Amino acid sequence: MKVRADVAELLKAGKPESHIARELGVDRGTVRRARKALDLPAPQRGKRSMYPSLADVVRGNSEQLDDGHVRWTGYRDAHSNTPLVLYRGQRIPAPRAAFQLHYRREPVGKPLPACGMHGCIAGEHLADRPLREANARVDALYAAIFGEAS
Incomplete structure (x- = not known):
């Protein structure tokens, strides 16, 4: 599967799938398939900590x-x-x-x-x-x- 460079860049930066889809005007399924093609981990569910450590x-x-x-x-x-x-x-x-x-x-x-x-x-x-x-x-x-x- 060919992955769009802009989608790949945002996925590698850790941006949530829904934000990428909204920002680039693509389907969330497209973003999800790109994540899988790049072998990136599934997004974490739930509220993210505002503290890194x-x-x-x-x-x-x-x-x-x-x-x-x-x-x-x-x-x-x-x-x-x-x-x-x-x-x-x-x-x-x-x-x-x-x-x-x-x-x-x-x-x-x-x-x-x-x-x-x-x-x-x-x-x-x-x-x-x-x-x-x-x-x-x-x-x-x-x-x-x-x-x-x-």
Whole structure:
């Protein structure tokens, strides 16, 4: 099948089939057949994310505070009030996403703010179970060496 160059160009640019058909005044079937002839993947159904990456979603739905803390300003679960990152069909708790982005690994247990600010999602302020346990050991050693803090 011979594919029109203008249709091929727009398909390769990732433009939706319906937009190409409307823009060029061709049948959607023509665009669909061209996509198949070019061996391009089928278009994704549903609403597209306005953010290209998980980091962009977190950044776009949070507010950096002057003191280094980060407050979630995006979507929250209606029942639990949990801050949720909605990305590529997933619902990820915002602290988990921020932890993953900062430490480049999955948290063990629930990531919680270790900074003292309730709800802070700054990656460097979050600690999972191993980090909390390590911090507790360091605190115990400090107390053993220097005595309890006043």
